[in-house]
Amino acid sequence: MLGFMLVILGARLLEKLHLDDVVGAWPVHGLCGVWGGIATGVFTEHALGPQIIGSIAIPAWAFLTMFALFHVLKAAGVLRVSRGEEILGLDMAEHGEVEGETQFEWREEYRLHVPEMDKEHENLFRIIGEIVDAMKSGLGKGAIEDAFQGLLDYTVNHFQDEEELMERYSYPHLEEHKKIHGQFKQKVLAYKEELFQKDSFDAKDFQNFISGWLINHILEVDRQYGEFINAKLHESDNV
Numbered sequence: 483m484l485g486f487m488l489v490i491l492g493a494r495l496l497e498k499l500h501l502d503d504v505v506g507a508w509p510v511h512g513l514c515g516v517w518g519g520i521a522t523g524v525f526t527e528h529a530l531g532p533q534i535i536g537s538i539a540i541p542a543w544a545f546l547t548m549f550a551l552f553h554v555l556k557a558a559g560v561l562r563v564s565r566g567e568e569i570l571g572l573d574m575a576e577h578g579e580v581e582g583e584t585q586f587e588w589r590e591e592y593r594l595h596v597p598e599m600d601k602e603h604e605n606l607f608r609i610i611g612e613i614v615d616a617m618k619s620g621l622g623k624g625a626i627e628d629a630f631q632g633l634l635d636y637t638v639n640h641f642q643d644e645e646e647l648m649e650r651y652s653y654p655h656l657e658e659h660k661k662i663h664g665q666f667k668q669k670v671l672a673y674k675e676e677l678f679q680k681d682s683f684d685a686k687d688f689q690n691f692i693s694g695w696l697i698n699h700i701l702e703v704d705r706q707y708g709e710f711i712n713a714k715l716h717e718s719d720n721v
Contacts (some may be wrong), residue, residue, distance in 0.1 A: 485514045485517060489506065489509040489513070492506075513542075515537075516541060519536055519540075525652050587607065588607045592607075592700050594705060594707075596641070598705075599647065599704070603700055606637070606640065609629075609633050609636055610692055610696065613629045613688065617688060623678065630677070634671075634674070637667070637670070641667075651711050651714055653710055656707045659703065
């Protein structure tokens with residue numbers, strides 16, 4: 483009963499402190515582990531003093547070593563997923579679906595609140611979704627190649643529109659954004675050449691390839707210029 487109460491109280495304390503422990507590991511293994519060590523000294527013939535020392539020393543050692551390890555992982559950039567994946571949710575980012583949704587359904591959290599770009603992004607989702615459906619339904623190579631070329635053409639036009647918009651608002655990271663666009667175009671061309679050398683199409687492989695750019699690019703890179711433009715519009719409204 484006391485262990486149950488510790489788990490509940492520990493979970494509520496974490497919520498109050500805004501600390502993330504989705505599986506309740508600290509209340510179950512931490513608090514209950516400490517209580518288990520102390521209880522052994524209270525209810526058995528074991529000396530209480532060493533049990534208390536051990537119950538404090540073990541969590542302290544675990545905390546210090548993991549604190550150091552996680553700082554190393556953070557410095558290496560591998561501790562957390564990207565900002566885009568956090569916004570998207572790992573079910574969608576890692577597995578391509580959540581509760582029956584497909585990976586390329588437009589969702590409100592993708593919106594930059596820059597109407598012309600939101601519309602074009604939404605169209606990109608529609609085009610990519612059609613390619614995925616074509617691959618899954620087993621359409622011929624010619625039909626899929628035409629759809630893929632349509633995606634390439636639309637993407638190039640979208641990049642031009644995006645760059646013109648950023649130039650119009652004097653976005654300071656325009657040149658960096660252009661480089662990212664250029665790198666993606668090269669990757670897509672290389673992927674296209676590799677894709678159409680195969681006898682069959684793997685829809686999941688295509689989803690994994692394209693989502694690394696489309697969703698993460700919108701949620702991370704594009705969101706930066708979206709925030710910049712919206713801030714400028716807000717300033718002009720207040721003048």
